[in-house]
Each structure stands twice: as structure tokens, then as C-alpha cells.
Amino acid sequence: xxxPPYLSGQFLLAMPGxxxxxxxxxxxxxxxxxxxxxxxxxxxxxxxGLTVPDLMRQLDVDPGETPPVPVLAGGPVEPNRGFVLHTPxxxxxxxxFVAGRWALTATRDVLEAxxxxxxxxxxxxxxxxxxxxxxxxxxxxxxxxxxxxxxxxDLIFATPxxxxxxxxxxxxxxxxxxxxxxxxRA
Numbered sequence: 001x002x003x004p005p006y007l008s009g010q011f012l013l014a015m016p017g018x019x020x021x022x023x024x025x026x027x028x029x030x031x032x033x034x035x036x037x038x039x040x041x042x043x044x045x046x047x048x049g050l051t052v053p054d055l056m057r058q059l060d061v062d063p064g065e066t067p068p069v070p071v072l073a074g075g076p077v078e079p080n081r082g083f084v085l086h087t088p089x090x091x092x093x094x095x096x097f098v099a100g101r102w103a104l105t106a107t108r109d110v111l112e113a114x115x116x117x118x119x120x121x122x123x124x125x126x127x128x129x130x131x132x133x134x135x136x137x138x139x140x141x142x143x144x145x146x147x148x149x150x151x152x153x154d155l156i157f158a159t160p161x162x163x164x165x166x167x168x169x170x171x172x173x174x175x176x177x178x179x180x181x182x183x184x185r186a
Contacts (some may be wrong), residue, residue: 007030008031008098008099009098009101010030010151011027011030011149011150011155012030012148013146014145015146015150017180027044027164029041034163035134036156037131037137039129041113041129042072043126043155043164045161047071047127048068051068051069052066052067053066053068054071055071056111059108059111061108061115064116066114066115069124072126072127072161074126074127074129075129077131078128079128080128081128082111082126084125086103086110086115086120087123088102088103090105090110092109092113093107095156097109102156110123118143118180123159128141130138132147136160147169147172149172151163151171155168
């Protein structure tokens with residue numbers, strides 16, 4: 001028996017007119033999706049006034065020469081819990097590799113490695129995550145509002161936060177100017 005198409009390693013994009021304002025123009029890197037639920041990190045919003053070195057200092061990690069990259073608002077669930085989404089060239093205490101595309105680490109060792117210049121080549125730091133319970137994401141995907149695409153790793157690691165949503169659609173061959181904020185009926 002075939003299950004639904006699971007989205008680990010894909011991007012989930014909010015269509016215009018998404019009713020939940022927390023996900024307006026969102027780009028979610030899906031890190032886990034199976035029959036039990038789904039987990040992803042939002043890549044479309046920065047936490048104003050908080051950089052990675054600031055966060056490191058709050059955690060008593062000497063930031064060394066860590067660049068003042070903004071911390072992302074990873075989603076509405078557990079907004080004080082931190083995650084580092086990174087290239088798979090680093091493996092820490094609890095690193096999870098996602099569909100051979102990227103890796104996710106939620107332990108302090110990755111921040112310490114980044115501060116010492118021994119961490120992953122590319123990374124983003126987020127507080128919080130987007131989560132869906134069993135069958136919840138599948139139900140949401142059956143209605144208008146979300147668009148899925150493979151996207152590129154440059155979308156995560158080389159695209160400014162404010163440009164990710166539009167670039168993700170462009171990489172999928174979709175002109176955002178042609179998107180409608182409402183659903184139609186045939």
C-alpha cells in the first residue's frame with residue numbers, strides 16, 4: 001500500500017492569501033514528514049534585533065568571529081528552542097540528515113563548532129519550528145494554500161531572507177505575479 005507523498009527535504013511555500021498570518025509568504029524547509037506528523041523550519045522571517053553571536057552569548061558560547069547573521073523565526077511551536085539547519089558536512093551530538101540534502105542539529109555543539117570555525121560550511125539558525133500532527137499536513141495540502149517544491153540549497157544558504165519566497169517560486173517555474181490570493185472553483 002502506498003502512503004502519501006512525504007515531503008522531507010522539500011520546501012513548503014505559502015500561497016498568497018494564506019489565512020494564518022504567521023505563514024504569510026512562508027518558506028518552510030521540511031525536515032521530517034511521515035505518517036506520525038511533520039516538522040519544518042520557517043526560513044522567511046528574521047527575529048528583529050537578534051543575531052547568531054547575540055544568541056551564542058546568551059548561551060555562554062564565545063562567538064569568536066561568527067558573522068552577525070540574523071536568527072530566524074523558525075515557527076510558532078516552541079519559540080525558545082533552537083535549531084541549526086546546515087550543510088551535511090558536519091555531524092554533531094544529535095544531527096539528523098534530511099533526505100541527503102541538508103542536516104539539522106539542535107544541540108549546543110554545533111554553535112560551539114561554528115564559533116571555532118569548525119562547523120558546517122553553510123548554516124542558518126532558527127528559534128521555534130512549524131509542526132503538524134498525524135495527518136494534519138496531508139489535510140492542509142489537500143486544500144488551497146500550500147505549494148511544494150524541491151528548491152535549491154542556495155535558497156537556504158545564499159538567498160537573503162526577504163527574497164526566499166519569490167525565488168523559491170521562480171525556481172519552480174512559477175511567476176508570483178500570476179498567483180491569486182483566492183481559490184477558484186471549476
